Amino acid sequence: MTITPLLARRTRNMGASAIREILKVASRPGMISLAGGIPAPESFPMHIMRDVIDSVIEKYGPNAFQYDLTEGFLPLREALAAYLADKGVAAAPEQVLIASGSQGALDGLGKILISPGDHVALEAPTYLGALQAFTPYEPQYVQIETDHRGMLPDALENALERHPVKFVYLVPNFQNPTGRTLPLKRRRAIAEIIQRFDTLLVEDDPYGDLRYRGTPLPPIKSMAPDHVVYISTLSKVFAPGLRMGFSLAPDRVRRWLVLAKQGVDLHTSTFNQALAAEYLAGGHLKRHLPHIVDLYRPRQQAMLDAMARFFPDAFTWSVPDGGMFVWAEGPEGMDMEAVNRKALERNTAFVPGTFFFARPGDGRETLRLNYTMADEATLSRAIELLGEVLSDALSQKQIYKRMG
Amino acid sequence: MTITPLLARRTRNMGASAIREILKVASRPGMISLAGGIPAPESFPMHIMRDVIDSVIEKYGPNAFQYDLTEGFLPLREALAAYLADKGVAAAPEQVLIASGSQGALDGLGKILISPGDHVALEAPTYLGALQAFTPYEPQYVQIETDHRGMLPDALENALERHPVKFVYLVPNFQNPTGRTLPLKRRRAIAEIIQRFDTLLVEDDPYGDLRYRGTPLPPIKSMAPDHVVYISTLSKVFAPGLRMGFSLAPDRVRRWLVLAKQGVDLHTSTFNQALAAEYLAGGHLKRHLPHIVDLYRPRQQAMLDAMARFFPDAFTWSVPDGGMFVWAEGPEGMDMEAVNRKALERNTAFVPGTFFFARPGDGRETLRLNYTMADEATLSRAIELLGEVLSDALSQKQIYKRMG
Numbered sequence: 089m090t091i092t093p094l095l096a097r098r099t100r101n102m103g104a105s106a107i108r109e110i111l112k113v114a115s116r117p118g119m120i121s122l123a124g125g126i127p128a129p130e131s132f133p134m135h136i137m138r139d140v141i142d143s144v145i146e147k148y149g150p151n152a153f154q155y156d157l158t159e160g161f162l163p164l165r166e167a168l169a170a171y172l173a174d175k176g177v178a179a180a181p182e183q184v185l186i187a188s189g190s191q192g193a194l195d196g197l198g199k200i201l202i203s204p205g206d207h208v209a210l211e212a213p214t215y216l217g218a219l220q221a222f223t224p225y226e227p228q229y230v231q232i233e234t235d236h237r238g239m240l241p242d243a244l245e246n247a248l249e250r251h252p253v254k255f256v257y258l259v260p261n262f263q264n265p266t267g268r269t270l271p272l273k274r275r276r277a278i279a280e281i282i283q284r285f286d287t288l289l290v291e292d293d294p295y296g297d298l299r300y301r302g303t304p305l306p307p308i309k310s311m312a313p314d315h316v317v318y319i320s321t322l323s324k325v326f327a328p329g330l331r332m333g334f335s336l337a338p339d340r341v342r343r344w345l346v347l348a349k350q351g352v353d354l355h356t357s358t359f360n361q362a363l364a365a366e367y368l369a370g371g372h373l374k375r376h377l378p379h380i381v382d383l384y385r386p387r388q389q390a391m392l393d394a395m396a397r398f399f400p401d402a403f404t405w406s407v408p409d410g411g412m413f414v415w416a417e418g419p420e421g422m423d424m425e426a427v428n429r430k431a432l433e434r435n436t437a438f439v440p441g442t443f444f445f446a447r448p449g450d451g452r453e454t455l456r457l458n459y460t461m462a463d464e465a466t467l468s469r470a471i472e473l474l475g476e477v478l479s480d481a482l483s484q485k486q487i488y489k490r491m492g
Numbered sequence: 493m494t495i496t497p498l499l500a501r502r503t504r505n506m507g508a509s510a511i512r513e514i515l516k517v518a519s520r521p522g523m524i525s526l527a528g529g530i531p532a533p534e535s536f537p538m539h540i541m542r543d544v545i546d547s548v549i550e551k552y553g554p555n556a557f558q559y560d561l562t563e564g565f566l567p568l569r570e571a572l573a574a575y576l577a578d579k580g581v582a583a584a585p586e587q588v589l590i591a592s593g594s595q596g597a598l599d600g601l602g603k604i605l606i607s608p609g610d611h612v613a614l615e616a617p618t619y620l621g622a623l624q625a626f627t628p629y630e631p632q633y634v635q636i637e638t639d640h641r642g643m644l645p646d647a648l649e650n651a652l653e654r655h656p657v658k659f660v661y662l663v664p665n666f667q668n669p670t671g672r673t674l675p676l677k678r679r680r681a682i683a684e685i686i687q688r689f690d691t692l693l694v695e696d697d698p699y700g701d702l703r704y705r706g707t708p709l710p711p712i713k714s715m716a717p718d719h720v721v722y723i724s725t726l727s728k729v730f731a732p733g734l735r736m737g738f739s740l741a742p743d744r745v746r747r748w749l750v751l752a753k754q755g756v757d758l759h760t761s762t763f764n765q766a767l768a769a770e771y772l773a774g775g776h777l778k779r780h781l782p783h784i785v786d787l788y789r790p791r792q793q794a795m796l797d798a799m800a801r802f803f804p805d806a807f808t809w810s811v812p813d814g815g816m817f818v819w820a821e822g823p824e825g826m827d828m829e830a831v832n833r834k835a836l837e838r839n840t841a842f843v844p845g846t847f848f849f850a851r852p853g854d855g856r857e858t859l860r861l862n863y864t865m866a867d868e869a870t871l872s873r874a875i876e877l878l879g880e881v882l883s884d885a886l887s888q889k890q891i892y893k894r895m896g
Binding site (some may be wrong): 089090091094095096097098099102103108126127129130132134137138141145149150151152153154155156188189191192195199200201202203206217220221223224225254255286287288314315323327328329330331338340341344347348350351352353354355356357358359360 | 493494495499501502503506507512530531533534536538541542545549553554555556557558559560592593595596599603604605607610624625627628629658659690691692718719727731733734735742744745752754755756757758759760761762
């Protein structure tokens with residue numbers, strides 16, 4: 089049996105991902121990886137895990153291990169409604185829909201909204217997992233221009249005038265891959281635009297709680313509640329292995345998300361939902377979050393300090409107020425995939441930025457650096473080494489240009 | 493914003509499910525429900541749950557809460573390879589793919605295989621969750637005739653001659669909804685047919701371990717390994733709330749399932765996979781399974797005894813060797829949806845069988861009865877009451893016939 093004639097048309101879009109191969113290589117022993125996008129294991133609240141588990145078993149007994157509603161475990165939805173209220177987002181518990189990671193919410197939105205050929209607008213660059221969720225449903229992507237503060241409202245307006253866009257996708261806080269945060273004024277402008285065009289916005293906010301300095305900004309959801317699907321996850325503030333995501337969608341969208349989820353996984357793990365409910369409602373998140381921030385802030389600082397010292401002058405980079413990533417851009421014409429191969433030879437890994445663009449070939453001179461998975465000394469050493477690789481590549485490029 | 497123009501074409505197939513409404517009514521306080529399809533909470537191994545959890549935290553620490561491979565947590569894949577070997581199915585751990593419930597495996601198969609209009613062949617009646625997984629991908633269903641021993645090989649062969657079928661779906665053991673088990677001879681015949689037609693078979697086996705009497709039969713997977721995707725779950729033998737399913741697919745199918753899963757949920761809960769690994773590898777399943785069987789066997793017997801006593805003579809029903817369901821058929825022309833409404837008025841619920849047929853309107857005279865969620869006395873009382881409702885309906889139908 090050959091597989092190709094068996095596959096659905098959509099499946100041919102699911103190419104083996106080059107980034108997956110990079111991450112595989114990056115996880116080899118001895119490698120210093122700035123490539124991943126995963127939280128430090130020492131950020132997990134292991135010291136209270138048994139207490140949380142004991143509370144759950146005591147409170148819910150076998151119900152914590154039984155089938156439950158597709159919409160989610162009610163105590164978690166209640167806890168999340170309170171969590172959202174703290175962010176200025178009004179939600180009844182019944183409106184919060186649990187997902188198997190925020191990936192589950194993204195897949196659900198792609199499934200219910202995208203017919204082949206439909207337009208989806210997103211930042212350039214954007215979150216790779218969103219592309220992986222949407223692409224199987226065969227959309228046409230409309231890349232919206234960004235600058236160092238995120239999506240440009242004018243560019244969005246322009247795109248909505250030119251294309252019948254099913255929905256707009258963006259990450260407002262400490263974006264993956266760029267670390268950028270959308271300023272308040274732009275949030276207001278985007279809220280106004282999507283309401284005027286009567287378009288749906290998917291606001292994906294996994295990193296908002298990881299703020300190292302400055303004041304949290306209100307979600308766009310709070311400005312245009314009827315036009316925004318707000319998505320988030322507990323992966324960065326509790327434990328990613330529990331796959332605990334959620335969405336707050338306008339009612340008429342949510343009911344379809346529920347039907348889709350029923351076919352995809354019936355519901356998200358009851359036990360993990362109960363653990364998350366206990367973590368939130370027991371006040372553990374509020375107590376533990378400062379420790380996570382205190383863990384990451386100096387790591388980011390170490391990376392930024394080392395970049396200032398060791399990166400070639402031709403490079404610029406973001407200085408994010410939180411999150412997990414720094415984004416760097418080299419001079420036009422540099423090929424960061426080639427640079428990454430050189431870096432891997434020297435046991436240092438990063439992700440070439442081109443993978444985060446919907447349009448193939450864009451952003452070849454960019455790179456994403458993660459600082460959550462290594463200590464300060466290791467990060468400094470890795471950046472020093474990467475600086476050397478970049479300088480080498482740069483000088484070779486100059487040589488090449490002279491010859492050309 | 494109106495939602496309809498926003499929806500993808502596939503979404504219009506995801507109609508609000510009538511069965512969902514029935515299950516909602518059936519879960520009201522005071523109702524005796526034979527409608528559900530869920531394991532008894534007293535079947536969960538609560539007495540060893542803390543031990544299993546402690547072992548996992550001790551063995552894996554924060555790794556049990558970290559992101560993991562899309563394919564699954566290796567210790568669980570190893571334990572499942574051993575579990576499958578006991579069933580006569582050869583599998584390397586790397587070939588076992590973890591899913592978020594068997595629902596996740598069904599969705600993945602639908603996603604990678606079904607283009608709109610493609611043919612999918614399945615038993616009539618079949619598992620509702622499979623229809624819910626496949627239908628959003630817009631297949632055309634080909635119903636294969638069954639008798640009291642399951643799918644008829646001749647009918648399958650005939651269907652494969654007439655239609656270009658992407659895959660065949662069946663539940664070989666104690667099928668949901670009928671409780672029927674496919675005999676060895678038919679398994680061999682079906683294995684031969686799918687190999688001859690070079691067609692893929694999806695063998696979904698959630699109930700195989702719940703055998704009350706007789707000898708286990710080998711999975712069709714063991715007879716045609718290169719043409720069968722074997723799917724199962726730990727929902728019925730550990731705890732359904734953990735959403736722990738898995739598949740063993742031919743390599744060329746599995747790699748696409750992995751890519752699809754990456755976009756859907758990245759991976760299944762690491763912690764729950766670690767719990768499942770410990771439950772299997774620690775020998776807990778083997779020790780606990782007999783207790784589950786001992787719990788259900790007398791419940792099934794009580795239901796069958798009461799049916800023999802209280803059901804009208806015009807009815808026939810299955811006498812399954814295991815599983816969770818009894819399937820009954822009334823005389824042609826009866827409408828079990830109407831009967832169910834009458835039964836609900838008397839605080840007894842079941843699922844009309846028509847919902848389990850891919851072709852609307854088929855099986856209107858059939859019903860599915862579940863016996864795992866009530867004790868023997870309650871089951872006898874419910875069946876007595878249901879017998880009265882059925883007798884009433886039958887006599888009204890006879891009156892109607894005489895008038896007509």
